[in-house]
Amino acid sequence: MGLRVYNTLGRKLEAFTPLDPPRVSMYVCGPTVYGHSHLGHAKSYVAFDAIVRWLRFSGYQVNYVQNITDVGHLTDDADEGEDKVVAEARRRGLHPMAVVETYLRSYLDDMDALNLVRPDIMPRATGHIPEQIEQIQTLIERGHAYEVGGSVYFDVASFPDYGKLSGRRVDELEAGARVAVGVEKRNPADFALWKCADESHIMRWPSPWGTGFPGWHVECSTMSQKYLGETFDIHGGGLENQFPHHECEIAQAEAATGKKFARYWLHNNMCTINGQKMGKSLGNAVSLKDIFYTAEPLHDRDGNLLLERAFEPAVVKHFILTSHYRQNLDFSNDALKAAESGSYKLRDARRALVEAARKAEPTPPSDAVRTPLAEFEQRFTDAMNDDFNTASAIAVAFELARESGKWIREGAGKDDLTQAATLMHRWTDEALGLRWREESSAGSDDRDQVVGLLADLRQEARQQKDFALSDRIRDGLKAIGIELRDTPQGPTW
Numbered sequence: 443m444g445l446r447v448y449n450t451l452g453r454k455l456e457a458f459t460p461l462d463p464p465r466v467s468m469y470v471c472g473p474t475v476y477g478h479s480h481l482g483h484a485k486s487y488v489a490f491d492a493i494v495r496w497l498r499f500s501g502y503q504v505n506y507v508q509n510i511t512d513v514g515h516l517t518d519d520a521d522e523g524e525d526k527v528v529a530e531a532r533r534r535g536l537h538p539m540a541v542v543e544t545y546l547r548s549y550l551d552d553m554d555a556l557n558l559v560r561p562d563i564m565p566r567a568t569g570h571i572p573e574q575i576e577q578i579q580t581l582i583e584r585g586h587a588y589e590v591g592g593s594v595y596f597d598v599a600s601f602p603d604y605g606k607l608s609g610r611r612v613d614e615l616e617a618g619a620r621v622a623v624g625v626e627k628r629n630p631a632d633f634a635l636w637k638c639a640d641e642s643h644i645m646r647w648p649s650p651w652g653t654g655f656p657g658w659h660v661e662c663s664t665m666s667q668k669y670l671g672e673t674f675d676i677h678g679g680g681l682e683n684q685f686p687h688h689e690c691e692i693a694q695a696e697a698a699t700g701k702k703f704a705r706y707w708l709h710n711n712m713c714t715i716n717g718q719k720m721g722k723s724l725g726n727a728v729s730l731k732d733i734f735y736t737a738e739p740l741h742d743r744d745g746n747l748l749l750e751r752a753f754e755p756a757v758v759k760h761f762i763l764t765s766h767y768r769q770n771l772d773f774s775n776d777a778l779k780a781a782e783s784g785s786y787k788l789r790d791a792r793r794a795l796v797e798a799a800r801k802a803e804p805t806p807p808s809d810a811v812r813t814p815l816a817e818f819e820q821r822f823t824d825a826m827n828d829d830f831n832t833a834s835a836i837a838v839a840f841e842l843a844r845e846s847g848k849w850i851r852e853g854a855g856k857d858d859l860t861q862a863a864t865l866m867h868r869w870t871d872e873a874l875g876l877r878w879r880e881e882s883s884a885g886s887d888d889r890d891q892v893v894g895l896l897a898d899l900r901q902e903a904r905q906q907k908d909f910a911l912s913d914r915i916r917d918g919l920k921a922i923g924i925e926l927r928d929t930p931q932g933p934t935w
């Protein structure tokens with residue numbers, strides 16, 4: 443069975459066949475950088491990390507583009523309100539670009555901590571103003587957009603497919619749309635491509651329609667097509683952006699080119715916390731930095747426990763991967779503790795396998811290990827090929843962990859254990875990207891070996907009664923914080 447993915451466009455599981463195999467072109471909506479990343483960001487970007495990793499694991503060459511929104515995302519997610527970045531800049535007395543830099547770096551730090559593969563290209567909206575203006579001009583020329591008083595709106599009535607992703611109908615949208623102050627739109631469902639801005643706006647650019655800034659949706663249709671072509675394979679993002687953001691992207695892109703935009707739309711579900719909706723305004727948003735580094739228990743504003751202590755990023759990632767990306771994930775301190783103990787079992791099983799393989803006697807492969815190993819491998823692959831079902835795949839990894847414990851106790855041979863250790867390593871390291879903290883201090887293995895060698899040399903010096911040399915080794919190590927102790931079993935440190 444090959445890879446099948448759930449395409450929101452059409453709402454069904456489909457066989458995945460890229461346009462130009464083995465290449466896969468993929469765009470994922472990135473963050474609006476006006477605050478620290480929270481659990482919702484991790485849920486979304488961990489999901490797409492698993493997707494990119496599995497595509498690459500399967501032999502595809504993925505070109506992964508993820509944008510950074512640094513202008514035009516307004517506080518009400520539609521066409522009114524203040525730019526989120528500008529609002530934060532005003533609160534803190536900073537230039538909007540200083541806010542962008544601060545939170546872009548913070549975002550990358552958090553995603554790196556989670557061991558997410560970095561996108562190949564991370565285009566920023568402010569770096570692509572001419573391209574956005576060009577797309578808007580094309581839309582006006584083709585009769586899909588109109589200018590009013592220096593702003594430009596997309597004419598939803600000119601694009602009959604509007605609503606095909608979200609399943610909403612234009613007449614419903616018109617009835618539900620709020621009538622904004624100073625209405626310029628022909629139709630309440632029309633959306634902004636360009637907003638005119640007076641001199642009080644810091645973030646504004648010249649355009650054929652006067653000074654202003656682009657609407658939020660147009661950056662994604664423009665930048666995805668610039669780097670991936672007019673039609674590309676996968677567009678991903680959070681379920682909350684399906685409407686209006688992704689619906690608007692499709693309208694802009696397909697009305698401008700007359701061609702299909704993204705072929706597969708993948709949406710991840712959301713996070714709740716202790717069964718409640720999570721949000722800054724609700725007083726229960728937990729930032730990733732809180733989870734990774736907090737020294738104190740955290741409570742929500744009603745005094746309920748959110749988090750009793752810090753959890754390492756690999757545990758948070760493991761926790762997210764134990765539910766399917768299209769399912770809602772309920773976060774709680776207890777759920778995280780359970781995920782932690784499970785995650786460490788997997789980590790320890792992997793380490794035990796590597797150790798046992800190193801020490802085992804060389805023996806030829808045995809069917810007693812090879813047959814179940816091949817079955818595990820097939821089941822893991824089937825799980826991931828079933829719309830990236832990481833929850834089932836991790837369950838298979840746990841089965842291998844249990845079974846390999848038995849193989850070790852029964853004295854399985856080097857060849858079999860090496861094969862099992864390699865498989866476990868490829869799953870946890872390559873396919874899932876679980877990098878536990880103990881392993882992330884690069885070179886700790888090397889350091890242990892160097893200290894071990896020095897301890898042996900000191901032992902030899904003592905046996906040859908060269909106490910000056912043995913003391914020099916001991917004192918030298920002590921000076922860099924490593925204390926050697928002599929025990930009946932030999933030196934330890």
Ligand SMILES: [Zn+2]
Nearest residue numbers: 471472662687
């Ligand atoms: Zn987007």
